[in-house]
Amino acid sequence: MMSNSLPLIVSRSDEIQSRLYERFQQEGYLYFKGIFSGEKCDMLLRDILECVEPYVAFDQDNHTPILVGNPFYETDPIWDEVYPKIQSLHSFHNFFHQQGSMQLMEIVAGEEVFVYPMKMGRIATPNMKGYETPPHQDAHSHQAGPTMAGMWVALHDVTQGMGRLMLLPRSHKSGVREVIEANGVGGVQCEIFPQETEWHVSDVGQGDVIIFHSCCVHKAEPNTSKSRVRISIDTRFCDYGAPVFSTNIEPHHGWRIETINWEEIYRGWDDKDLQYYWRDYPGLWGS
Numbered sequence: 001m002m003s004n005s006l007p008l009i010v011s012r013s014d015e016i017q018s019r020l021y022e023r024f025q026q027e028g029y030l031y032f033k034g035i036f037s038g039e040k041c042d043m044l045l046r047d048i049l050e051c052v053e054p055y056v057a058f059d060q061d062n063h064t065p066i067l068v069g070n071p072f073y074e075t076d077p078i079w080d081e082v083y084p085k086i087q088s089l090h091s092f093h094n095f096f097h098q099q100g101s102m103q104l105m106e107i108v109a110g111e112e113v114f115v116y117p118m119k120m121g122r123i124a125t126p127n128m129k130g131y132e133t134p135p136h137q138d139a140h141s142h143q144a145g146p147t148m149a150g151m152w153v154a155l156h157d158v159t160q161g162m163g164r165l166m167l168l169p170r171s172h173k174s175g176v177r178e179v180i181e182a183n184g185v186g187g188v189q190c191e192i193f194p195q196e197t198e199w200h201v202s203d204v205g206q207g208d209v210i211i212f213h214s215c216c217v218h219k220a221e222p223n224t225s226k227s228r229v230r231i232s233i234d235t236r237f238c239d240y241g242a243p244v245f246s247t248n249i250e251p252h253h254g255w256r257i258e259t260i261n262w263e264e265i266y267r268g269w270d271d272k273d274l275q276y277y278w279r280d281y282p283g284l285w286g287s
């Protein structure tokens with residue numbers, strides 16, 4: 001099936017909230033430029049880069065992470081070695097609880113937002129073609145209802161060939177789709193209907209944010225660069241009280257890496273407020 005791409009539709013955070021909400025419901029996503037300052041992104045990026053040493057370094061001239069040795073993918077031994085360190089970062093978990101994130105989440109979730117405890121860090125290295133994120137809907141992977149949404153943040157500029165995120169506009173309108181097994185993040189890919197040939201994708205800048213509906217189909221391009229690595233973060237959120245399936249209150253990959261558990265993650269944190277903030281959440285189910 002031939003497909004083509006158009007640039008992401010750009011939204012501005014100072015637009016009237018009802019207009020943003022309407023666009024989100026119409027297109028299935030919102031894209032905002034430069035929400036987080038370079039300084040904020042760099043601080044977290046530096047923390048993450050320390051965790052991925054010596055496998056990924058930082059090219060100061062191009063302000064881009066670069067691969068030093070062999071490529072790797074989520075669940076490879078290198079990834080399993082570095083990911084618990086990333087999961088233990090307070091700065092990583094806290095990023096989504098900053099005012100800037102919460103304000104954007106409120107646009108689609110209303111005044112009271114619940115940020116899922118599960119936070120995801122993505123390290124897309126070159127030379128892993130076939131293992132890029134396959135097309136999927138988060139409603140399936142997180143067993144979530146229609147008011148859940150995803151937030152994805154670029155921690156540095158992500159240009160063509162570095163594994164950009166692609167969205168299938170209006171795909172959220174056809175409900176939750178059938179899936180089949182696939183390589184790549186998440187391990188499944190969903191059905192794409194024959195008329196759905198137009199994807200939205202752009203080069204994104206450091207601090208740019210994409211918010212997508214739980215049924216919006218999205219995927220990543222393969223990282224075809226020589227050595228550039230794409231590092232981004234994402235999480236899910238919903239209107240406070242909406243049903244949240246129990247696996248989402250576990251840390252990402254806690255189901256398969258023993259050292260990824262909340263006790264271990266919180267061990268070095270001074271900030272107590274963010275610890276177990278989700279414990280009394282009224283919408284939990286499936287435990």
Ligand SMILES: O=C(O)CCC(=O)C(=O)O
Pocket residue numbers: 122124133138150151152165185218219220232234235
């Ligand atoms: O960044 C990626 O490659 C995957 C992101 C994603 O699928 C998500 O945020 O749901």
